[in-house]
Amino acid sequence: MNKLILIIVLTIVSFTVNAKCYVCSHRSSSERYAFIKMNPKPCCGRMIVDHIHALKHGGMDIRYNMQWQSYRDAKAKDRWE
Numbered sequence: 001m002n003k004l005i006l007i008i009v010l011t012i013v014s015f016t017v018n019a020k021c022y023v024c025s026h027r028s029s030s031e032r033y034a035f036i037k038m039n040p041k042p043c044c045g046r047m048i049v050d051h052i053h054a055l056k057h058g059g060m061d062i063r064y065n066m067q068w069q070s071y072r073d074a075k076a077k078d079r080w081e
Contacts, residue, residue: 028061035063046071 032049041047050069053059069077 026061027055031061031063032066035066038063039068042068048074050074050077 035049047068048071049066051059051061052065052067055061059065
């Protein structure tokens, strides 16, 4: 009986974690477009739009949580996130 309850609880937790990861990875193209419209791309090399606080760490997908970042800096940030 205890094993059955444990299996049910673990299954529910697994679905919850997977659902949360899907929500965290969703990106809004309209928010990205609004950020680019408010902050034109700087003309200093290869730049990308990056989130200041990562979505997977609870950051929101809003234009105020975005920044221009050099491609090299973004890759370095992705390694430690």
